[in-house]
Amino acid sequence: MPRRDRSLADLGESALIERIARRAGREIGRDWSLGIGDDAAILSTRRDEELVFSTDAQVEGVHFRFGRETPRTIGRRALAVNLSDLAAMGATPVGALMSLSAPPHASVSIFDRVISGFVDEALRFGCPLVGGNLSSAGEWSLDVTVIGRCRKARALRRRGLGPGDGLYVTGVLGAAALARLRADRFGTRLTRVPTPRIEAGRALARLSGTRACIDLSDGLATDLAHLLAADGLGADIDPASLPRPRGFRRDCRDLDLDPLGVLTGGGEDYELLFAFRSQRKRVSAATLSERLGLRVSRIGGVTTARGILGLPETPSRHHF
Amino acid sequence: MPRRDRSLADLGESALIERIARRAGREIGRDWSLGIGDDAAILSTRRDEELVFSTDAQVEGVHFRFGRETPRTIGRRALAVNLSDLAAMGATPVGALMSLSAPPHASVSIFDRVISGFVDEALRFGCPLVGGNLSSAGEWSLDVTVIGRCRKARALRRRGLGPGDGLYVTGVLGAAALARLRADRFGTRLTRVPTPRIEAGRALARLSGTRACIDLSDGLATDLAHLLAADGLGADIDPASLPRPRGFRRDCRDLDLDPLGVLTGGGEDYELLFAFRSQRKRVSAATLSERLGLRVSRIGGVTTARGILGLPETPSRHHF
Structure with missing residues (x-):
């Protein structure tokens, strides 16, 4: 009997992307300074x-x-x-x-x-x-x-983390997931649209201390894992530091949801998660917040030990 | 009773694109030298x-x-x-x-x-x-x-025709449609893939006489109409001049197809249709063929009178 062919869902998104990248080859010519595997590809013009x-x-x-x-x-x-x-x-x-x-x-x-x-x-x-x-x-x-x-050469990539770097997020987490779950539960219309953090991203690209950046589409747990995987590093996250929307605890209670699950696995936050270089003097979230023009929270730091401490593992949404 | 809402199929592709273009506005900034409505958009770098x-x-x-x-x-x-x-x-x-x-x-x-x-x-x-x-x-x-x-400024657009210009196509027409219809009829596997005419297009862009160009995706009748619409002109086509693949007449007979319908409305030819400037000395297809490195046929000319003489009207495929 022939071995059952695996499905796309069996393999999962990351493995499928890796398969494409391997097949496509790493040789993409000198016009391109970045190809498959980041938030975007980069062309030198x-x-x-x-x-x-x-x-x-x-x-x-x-x-x-x-x-x-x-x-x-x-x-x-x-x-x-x-x-x-x-x-x-x-x-x-x-x-x-x-x-x-x-x-x-x-x-x-x-x-x-x-x-x-x-x-x-x-x-x-x-x-x-x-x-x-x-x-x-x-x-x-x-x-x-x-x-x-x-x-030139100032685009924020996923790669570039170092041990001891601080990890930060813009805005709050979980608001999109709560809105979606509320709409599903009560049959209300969902009109929430994420605000792309264009100005914050541009500000980060101007700061010399920014080391790596990714936008949170699948949820903190999944996207942080992507960021760390690029450099083979780990992270230590303080769950209490994760920025919550107003009324978050009450909303989770009303909808009978696990708050940490919503914060880290709800997805569709479309906030920026970035690493900032460790220095003798730790950069305060308040300083970064002022530079970026919106709320910034320090949620933990990069470690040499692989794996993420402090976050539950959650499956990726919308994908294979 | 409310008026029945029209469907996308009722309106058709061209009208839908026009709706998008109108809504998007013509102001696309000075970076872009061409926006919605051609084969591609053009960015100045x-x-x-x-x-x-x-x-x-x-x-x-x-x-x-x-x-x-x-x-x-x-x-x-x-x-x-x-x-x-x-x-x-x-x-x-x-x-x-x-x-x-x-x-x-x-x-x-x-x-x-x-x-x-x-x-x-x-x-x-x-x-x-x-x-x-x-x-x-x-x-x-x-x-x-x-x-x-x-x-810079050498991209071939749809616009730019003049009355009296010669109309030319590369390669042959109808081969893709025949292969598709044969596969449908006899349940054979379709492995044909169109050859994008990259080198011919580049050669055309270098020739000063080239006036406008489009690739044939929907079929000659539809795509020629797109080309002419950009300048509000018409065309006079000689059906006998349309380049046919080998064994075309026999294949049409075997499949019980109208030859002219296949040539002009079969679609998926992915050949180039272009206009070349009228001069006192008409440019021969042989000369163009030599410059482009593949077969080129003169199929007619551009007229001031709107409409296309010599071609049957055929509906667009794959679209609304």
């Missing part, structure tokens, strides 16, 4: 500038449902989650392409509202929609590619 | 160079079926049809991003073969896979964005 590219899909039934999100929210979010990848690179948006697939019988008025949400977000962040593709399909899917720019 | 961007999706059940195409063919084609858009701009490939969606239960060995086909095509055309995204979904979808470069 001028002596003083690089372009960064990232792509992300929002699929009906996986990332959104028309019964739960409004069409405008779906359009806005499709761009916002991509801009978040640019933020994690410290890049400034330049433009976006959108490949939209939808069932032929879908309504034009819904289409219009999706587009309207997307374009409003594009205008807000100075990221014009410059091209795309339309195709019929069995389900809606918004596949977006964003282009950003940053100063 | 250096004084002597521009980057071009295009995106195209291949959706299971719409553009391919696993029973009909092999997984390798599906992977190769997903890149090839995108490279064809770069060819139509006269651009040289720089890199590609692929957003792949698939059902979680899909097999890893099929995944590997799809990736393998994509990467082989990438290596063949010097277009490294530099990034992407994986997502679970109800159906397979390969959404690819390609980046190309060309000399």
Whole structure:
């Protein structure tokens, strides 16, 4: 009897990406200073500038449902989650392409509202929609590619951590997960759209102490593991330091949720997680907060011992 | 009773794109020299160079079926049809991003073969896979964005025709449609992948007489209409001049097909359709063929009277 073929879900996202990277090879030519495996790819264009590219899909039934999100929210979010990848690179948006697939019988008025949400977000962040593709399909899917720019060699990568570096997050964690779970539980409409931390990312790219950065899409536990894996390091996290939204404890109680699970595995925070160089004088979260223009919390530090202390393991969402 | 909401299929692709373009606005900033509505968008990067961007999706059940195409063919084609858009701009490939969606239960060995086909095509055309995204979904979808470069202000656009210009196509028409129809009829595997006309496109971009160019994805009738619409002109086509593959008449008879319908509406030719400036001395197809390194046929000329003489109207495929 032939061995049962493994499924994509059996292997999981990271292993599948590794398979693609291995097959594609590491040789991507000298134009590219960064390829597969980070938040974005980096192309050298001028002596003083690089372009960064990232792509992300929002699929009906996986990332959104028309019964739960409004069409405008779906359009806005499709761009916002991509801009978040640019933020994690410290890049400034330049433009976006959108490949939209939808069932032929879908309504034009819904289409219009999706587009309207997307374009409003594009205008807000100075990221014009410059091209795309339309195709019929069995389900809606918004596949977006964003282009950003940053100063040569200043893009924030996932790699670059050192033992003793402080680990920081912007904003609060868990708010997106709570909103989603509340909508699922009570059947309310979800209109929350993450705010891509473009300005904070640009500020981080200007600071010489920033060592590595990633945006929190899958949840702190998963994304921190990605960040650490790039350098083969570990982390010691203080769960009490994780920044919570207002009324967090009450909301978790009302929804009968494990607070730490929501904070670290809820996903879709789209805040920045970054490492800042250890120095004799530890950089305070308040100082960074002032530089970045929004709340910053120190949540722990990088260790030589692999593994993450202080966080429960949680499975990745939306993926194989 | 409320008026029935129109569907995407009611409106059609062109009208939907126009709706997006109107909503997005024409103001895309001075970085971009071309936005929505052509084969690709153009970004100014250096004084002597521009980057071009295009995106195209291949959706299971719409553009391919696993029973009909092999997984390798599906992977190769997903890149090839995108490279064809770069060819139509006269651009040289720089890199590609692929957003792949698939059902979680899909097999890893099929995944590997799809990736393998994509990467082989990438290596063949010097277009490294530099990034992407994986997502679970109800159906397979390969959404690819390609980046190309060309000399400043030399990209081939759709706009730029003049009355009296000659209209030319590379290669032959109808071969892809015949192969697809044969596979459908006899249940044979489809392994044909279009050859993106990268070198021909680059050669056209160097010739000063080239006026406008588009790649033939939907079929000559539809794509010629797109080319003419950009300048509000018409065309006079000689059906007898349309370049046919070997054994074309016999194949059409065996499959009981209208030859002209196959040539002009079969789609997926991925040849280049371009206009060349009228001069006192008409440029011969043989001269162009020599410059482009492949067969070139003169199929007619541009007229001031709108409409296309000599071609039947055919509906667009794969679209709303």
